[in-house]
Amino acid sequence: MSKSALLDMVAGEHRKVIMHEEDGKHYAETRQNVAPIIAAAKEMWCDNPPLDMRRVALIPKPVLDAALNDGWFHDEAAWKRWANNPANECYRTTKGTI
Numbered sequence: 518m519s520k521s522a523l524l525d526m527v528a529g530e531h532r533k534v535i536m537h538e539e540d541g542k543h544y545a546e547t548r549q550n551v552a553p554i555i556a557a558a559k560e561m562w563c564d565n566p567p568l569d570m571r572r573v574a575l576i577p578k579p580v581l582d583a584a585l586n587d588g589w590f591h592d593e594a595a596w597k598r599w600a601n602n603p604a605n606e607c608y609r610t611t612k613g614t615i
Contacts, residue, residue, distance in 0.1 A: 532578055547579040554608065561610040573615055574600045574608045 519539040526533045531550035536543060558575045580599065581590075589595035597615045599605055 530578065547582050549578050551577045551608075558608050558610050573611050574605070575610065576608065 519537060521538075522536045524534040524536045524545065531553060533548050535546045535548065537546060538544075554575050554577055561572065561575070584590040584595070584599075600609065601614045
């Protein structure tokens with residue numbers, strides 16, 4: 518039998534953290550409404566950004582949490598794969614590939 522409980526709700530970020538218990542194991546899940554992030558990425562879109570310190574994407578909190586939990590937060594190649602994945606194109610603020 519599984520149980521779930523709300524651990525945290527951050528209204529300003531449209532984010533909530535839910536704890537799940539199933540078969541004696543505990544899992545924390547972060548859910549976030551990413552529509553405001555996608556809208557901000559569209560507003561920040563630039564066809565020709567300066568090359569130094571350019572922002573290429575906005576990262577939702579659940580993706581950041583997954584990177585930390587799964588151990589690829591400091592892996593530049595993994596971030597490039599995430600940013601260049603067509604499913605994540607809506608978070609990009611520049612065109613092309615990284």
